[in-house]
Amino acid sequence: MGLSFPLIILIVRFLVSLMMFYLILSTSSSGVEPLCHDDERFSLLQFKESFIINQFASNDPFAYPKVSSWKPNQISDCCKWDGVECNKDTGHVIGLNLNSSCLKGFLNSNSSLFRLALLESLNLADNHFKSSPIPTSFRQLSRLTNLNLSASNFSGQIPSEIFELSKLVSLDLSYNHPLLKLQKSGLTVIAQNLTNLEVLSLTQVDISSNVPNILANLSSLTVLSLSKCDLHGEFPMGIFHLPKLQRLNIQYNENLTGLVPEFHRTSPLVSLRLGFTNFYGELPDSIGHLKSLIRFDAFFSNFSGEIPSSLGNLTNLIVLQLQSNSFHGSVPQSISRLVNLEILCLHYNYLSGRVEFELFLRLKYLSVLDLSDNNNISLLTKPSTNSTVAKFRSLGLGYCDLDEFPDFLRNQDQLELLHLSGNEIHGQVPKWMGNVSIETLLGLALEDNFLTSFNQLPVVLPYVNLKELRLDYNMIQGSVPIPPPSIAFYTVSNNRLTGEIPHLICNLSSITELDLSSNNLGGLLPQCLGNLSDSLTIMDLHNNSFHGTIPQTFGEGKHLRMINFSQNQLQGHLPRSLANCSMLEAINLGNNQIHDIFPSWLGILPELRILILRSNELYGTIGSSDGNFNFPKLHIIDLSNNDLTGKLPSEQFRNWKAMQIVEDEQLKYMEEPKALQMSRGYYVVDIYTLSMTMTNKGMEMVYGKVSNLFIAIDLSRNRFEGEIPEVVGHLKELNLLNLSHNFLTGPIPFTLANLIRLESLDLSQNKLSGVIPPQLIELTFLSHFNVSHNRLTGPIPQGKQFNTFNISSFSENPELCGNLLSKKCGNPEDSLPPSSSHNSTNKNSEFPFDFGWKVVVLGYGCGFVFGAVSGQIVITKKYGWFMKTFAIGQPRRRVHWRGRRN
Ligand SMILES: *[C@@H]1O[C@H](CO)[C@@H](O)[C@H](O)[C@H]1NC(C)=O
Ligand SMILES: *[C@@H]1O[C@H](CO)[C@@H](O)[C@H](O)[C@H]1NC(C)=O
Ligand SMILES: *[C@@H]1O[C@H](CO)[C@@H](O)[C@H](O)[C@H]1NC(C)=O
Ligand SMILES: *[C@@H]1O[C@H](CO)[C@@H](O)[C@H](O)[C@H]1NC(C)=O
Ligand SMILES: *[C@@H]1O[C@H](CO)[C@@H](O)[C@H](O)[C@H]1NC(C)=O
Ligand SMILES: *[C@@H]1O[C@H](CO)[C@@H](O)[C@H](O)[C@H]1NC(C)=O
Ligand SMILES: *[C@@H]1O[C@H](CO)[C@@H](O)[C@H](O)[C@H]1NC(C)=O
Numbered sequence: 001m002g003l004s005f006p007l008i009i010l011i012v013r014f015l016v017s018l019m020m021f022y023l024i025l026s027t028s029s030s031g032v033e034p035l036c037h038d039d040e041r042f043s044l045l046q047f048k049e050s051f052i053i054n055q056f057a058s059n060d061p062f063a064y065p066k067v068s069s070w071k072p073n074q075i076s077d078c079c080k081w082d083g084v085e086c087n088k089d090t091g092h093v094i095g096l097n098l099n100s101s102c103l104k105g106f107l108n109s110n111s112s113l114f115r116l117a118l119l120e121s122l123n124l125a126d127n128h129f130k131s132s133p134i135p136t137s138f139r140q141l142s143r144l145t146n147l148n149l150s151a152s153n154f155s156g157q158i159p160s161e162i163f164e165l166s167k168l169v170s171l172d173l174s175y176n177h178p179l180l181k182l183q184k185s186g187l188t189v190i191a192q193n194l195t196n197l198e199v200l201s202l203t204q205v206d207i208s209s210n211v212p213n214i215l216a217n218l219s220s221l222t223v224l225s226l227s228k229c230d231l232h233g234e235f236p237m238g239i240f241h242l243p244k245l246q247r248l249n250i251q252y253n254e255n256l257t258g259l260v261p262e263f264h265r266t267s268p269l270v271s272l273r274l275g276f277t278n279f280y281g282e283l284p285d286s287i288g289h290l291k292s293l294i295r296f297d298a299f300f301s302n303f304s305g306e307i308p309s310s311l312g313n314l315t316n317l318i319v320l321q322l323q324s325n326s327f328h329g330s331v332p333q334s335i336s337r338l339v340n341l342e343i344l345c346l347h348y349n350y351l352s353g354r355v356e357f358e359l360f361l362r363l364k365y366l367s368v369l370d371l372s373d374n375n376n377i378s379l380l381t382k383p384s385t386n387s388t389v390a391k392f393r394s395l396g397l398g399y400c401d402l403d404e405f406p407d408f409l410r411n412q413d414q415l416e417l418l419h420l421s422g423n424e425i426h427g428q429v430p431k432w433m434g435n436v437s438i439e440t441l442l443g444l445a446l447e448d449n450f451l452t453s454f455n456q457l458p459v460v461l462p463y464v465n466l467k468e469l470r471l472d473y474n475m476i477q478g479s480v481p482i483p484p485p486s487i488a489f490y491t492v493s494n495n496r497l498t499g500e501i502p503h504l505i506c507n508l509s510s511i512t513e514l515d516l517s518s519n520n521l522g523g524l525l526p527q528c529l530g531n532l533s534d535s536l537t538i539m540d541l542h543n544n545s546f547h548g549t550i551p552q553t554f555g556e557g558k559h560l561r562m563i564n565f566s567q568n569q570l571q572g573h574l575p576r577s578l579a580n581c582s583m584l585e586a587i588n589l590g591n592n593q594i595h596d597i598f599p600s601w602l603g604i605l606p607e608l609r610i611l612i613l614r615s616n617e618l619y620g621t622i623g624s625s626d627g628n629f630n631f632p633k634l635h636i637i638d639l640s641n642n643d644l645t646g647k648l649p650s651e652q653f654r655n656w657k658a659m660q661i662v663e664d665e666q667l668k669y670m671e672e673p674k675a676l677q678m679s680r681g682y683y684v685v686d687i688y689t690l691s692m693t694m695t696n697k698g699m700e701m702v703y704g705k706v707s708n709l710f711i712a713i714d715l716s717r718n719r720f721e722g723e724i725p726e727v728v729g730h731l732k733e734l735n736l737l738n739l740s741h742n743f744l745t746g747p748i749p750f751t752l753a754n755l756i757r758l759e760s761l762d763l764s765q766n767k768l769s770g771v772i773p774p775q776l777i778e779l780t781f782l783s784h785f786n787v788s789h790n791r792l793t794g795p796i797p798q799g800k801q802f803n804t805f806n807i808s809s810f811s812e813n814p815e816l817c818g819n820l821l822s823k824k825c826g827n828p829e830d831s832l833p834p835s836s837s838h839n840s841t842n843k844n845s846e847f848p849f850d851f852g853w854k855v856v857v858l859g860y861g862c863g864f865v866f867g868a869v870s871g872q873i874v875i876t877k878k879y880g881w882f883m884k885t886f887a888i889g890q891p892r893r894r895v896h897w898r899g900r901r902n
């Protein structure tokens with residue numbers, strides 16, 4: 001019961017994202033220059049007055065209000081004002097550079113800004129214009145060559161007037177929030193009108209179209225940034241060949257496809273970023289011609305073939321990210337020539353073969369390396385060397401066939417993330433590991449090895465800043481290793497830990513996820529666990545031997561979402577304080593010895609979807625629910641194998657609204673994604689996926705993930721009596737209904753025929769009478785039906801699904817007749833041979849036994865920069881957007897990614 005949960009962890013590698021702010025510095029030389037014009041000074045002052053200064057309006061740490069030096073009372077020369085640039089001959093204002101100036105307010109079409117008609121350069125980036133639309137009056141600034149309105153909280157459709165500024169050389173409208181939108185034909189209009197463009201940056205502008213070929217006519221382009229624009233279709237190859245193009249960034253357009261073309265020797269490309277698109281095919285050998293390339297990102301796409309060894313010719317490369325594609329073959333030796341490489345990510349491909357680790361150690365700047373999760377990479381770390389040069393910040397060697405902690409780790413004193421999961425490391429963690437990067441280490445993943453103990457390390461692990469520790473699926477014995485109080489994610493499931501939970505665990509005041517499941521732990525739960533629930537979101541202690549009561553203060557956590565204490569010997573009452581955990585979505589306390597009445601008081605929890613209390617000692621009637629105790633989101637309730645009595649709770653059934661209409665039809669799983677900042681620039685993205693065990697279709701099924709479309713009631717093996725209330729027929733979304741092994745009497749209500757999504761219906765082992773309602777043949781998804789051991793009479797309905805059930809579904813009903821049974825009905829139609837079975841599939845079906853073998857990959861924007869610019873981190877609304885599923889040969893319970901974001 002209550003199985004584990006594949007815990008999927010994703011960490012994404014992030015990189016320097018080169019943000020382009022074009023600083024137009026006023027370069028006034030000391031000579032005889034005309035003073036600024038009064039009308040322009042007045043316009044500038046008016047412009048200043050239309051905003052307030054707010055330090056939170058800009059995100060740049062060096063932001064300051066430039067306009068505060070603009071003083072009306074001085075006879076000051078506005079040409080000398082901070083951010084203002086004048087023409088040296090005429091004294092007219094031609095440049096305004098107010099980026100990161102803490103301006104907050106609306107920018108209107110009648111703003112005095114638009115009276116500065118001679119402006120050639122305008123930079124308002126990184127201010128806060130409160131979702132103003134971009135004013136159409138920009139048309140008046142017809143001399144503009146540089147316009148930067150990035151990261152300034154403009155919103156709405158980009159006005160076509162912007163595209164009348166035909167002198168523009170640089171246009172940057174990126175990173176605005178909420179969203180700027182470009183009209184469908186926008187890119188075409190830009191290509192037709194703004195033919196002088198050298199820099200075009202529309203990152204995070206909602207373009208939602210394909211990329212027109214004519215964009216390849218912008219022959220002066222040096223920078224093109226169309227990242228995260230919801231582009232689709234095939235990307236025009238001609239753009240790669242633009243003669244001056246140095247930076248091309250089209251990443252995070254998951255529906256944008258294309259091939260990487262052959263490159264010419266003359267290509268000036270410096271940065272090529274194609275990550276998180278649907279680009280496919282092989283990388284051409286001629287990529288080796290891009291001698292200027294410093295950065296190449298092609299992660300999370302659909303590339304295949306071998307990694308061309310000509311990449312080794314790109315000796316300027318600093319960043320190479322090819323993770324999460326379908327590259328196969330070996331890791332090219334030529335990588336050892338990339339002497340400037342700092343970041344190399346090859347994880348999540350199908351690479352194989354033996355790789356000498358020396359290769360990487362010689363790259364003296366290499367600080368991020370990930371080779372994890374490939375097909376069959378076998379890393380040779382011996383003979384060990386003293387010539388270690390590379391100092392890693394992040395090292396991913398998961399599933400690299402290592403059989404011990406590699407010796408070169410001894411010299412690493414700057415590691416932040418170390419991922420050695422899925423290797424063949426046996427025995428104790430070596431004593432020297434207790435000295436490795438103890439100040440810097442933030443994340444340590446050692447799961448899925450054969451480790452037996454931490455015995456030689458101190459009781460509290462020495463890594464004083466550790467935030468994430470993954471030790472699951474080893475053979476660790478002895479007492480629970482204790483991470484330092486900085487820890488946020490700590491999982492050590494599926495080991496051989498014994499003893500009680502040490503009280504020291506209560507020092508972990510930052511912990512959000514604790515998983516000690518499937519060990520041999522026992523004893524009482526320390527009362528202080530209740531204190532931890534202040535920070536915990538997920539607590540999983542299932543499949544141990546804990547006894548005693550659940551701490552009564554346990555449930556006062558404000559953040560708790562999922563608790564799983566199933567398969568222990570916990571006794572006593574359910575803590576009433578659970579009702580205060582208003583975020584709780586899943587409670588699994590099945591297979592314990594909880595002695596209590598049905599907790600109708602949990603019905604107040606607004607988010608509760610899953611309540612599993614099977615195989616306990618619940619007693620009494622379920623009774624009616626009152627007032628607010630309605631279980632408004634309940635999808636799954638399993639109370640089987642208890643001592644509940646009385647009638648079936650028809651009033652509760654009526655209240656369980658989420659079983660009557662599923663509001664959100666999109667398939668989602670019960671999981672808890674969390675992004676944790678590990679240090680400046682690093683994030684760990686963790687997804688805890690709930691799993692459970694239920695009896696379905698007569699089998700104990702392990703649900704590796706639980707979909708939001710799976711809806712189930714199991715009240716079997718209790719002592720319920722009376723009739724099945726007709727109101728059950730309201731629960732239209734039910735997939736599973738099990739009322740077997742009770743003392744139910746009366747007829748099977750024909751309203752069950754309303755449960756059109758029902759896949760499994762078990763009413764066996766009761767005292768039901770009357771006929772089987774013939775309407776039930778309409779339940780076309782029903783694949784498991786059991787009414788055996790009752791007192792039913794009359795004929796077995798014929799047709800559709802009913803022709804697929806066999807005798808065991810109906811047996812031990814002496815008065816039931818049909819051609820399956822020894823008692824025939826005497827109606828010739830009944831003896832027709834059953835027609836071929838109608839195999840239904842239901843989209844709601846679960847995926848039993850589908851543990852974590854399917855790897856869900858989630859990417860949070862390497863270089864999304866939304867942290868940096870907008871102050872917003874992570875989880876975008878379109879979370880499903882990032883999901884990709886990869887079929888992977890070997891079982892992988894956990895997946896890691898390391899990431900750095902800048
Ligand atoms: C784009 O360039 C091609 C080739 O230089 C030219 O034939 C075509 O007319 C151009 N398209 C537009 C709309 O200017
Ligand atoms: C990936 O590329 C291959 C061709 O290399 C194509 O057949 C496949 O459909 C692509 N996959 C996706 C998800 O687009
Ligand atoms: C890479 O360099 C090697 C040797 O310097 C050369 O033979 C080869 O042609 C180069 N390949 C590319 C694609 O530039
Ligand atoms: C750990 O480092 C300390 C100080 O550098 C040293 O004295 C000690 O011997 C080291 N321990 C191990 C096991 O390497
Ligand atoms: C646990 O926390 C207490 C109070 O914060 C502290 O005094 C104690 O040293 C901690 N214990 C350990 C082993 O860190
Ligand atoms: C729980 O925390 C409170 C105060 O935060 C403290 O007084 C109490 O001793 C703690 N309980 C346990 C069992 O640690
Ligand atoms: C819930 O919280 C409130 C306020 O903190 C407290 O008064 C009440 O006793 C709690 N209820 C339970 C059942 O613990």
Ligand SMILES: *[C@@H]1O[C@H](CO)[C@@H](O)[C@H](O)[C@H]1NC(C)=O
Pocket residue numbers: 640641695696697698699716717738739740741760761762784786
């Ligand atoms: C219904 O529950 C009983 C007892 O818990 C179990 O034996 C049976 O297999 C379940 N029926 C189905 C169809 O899963």
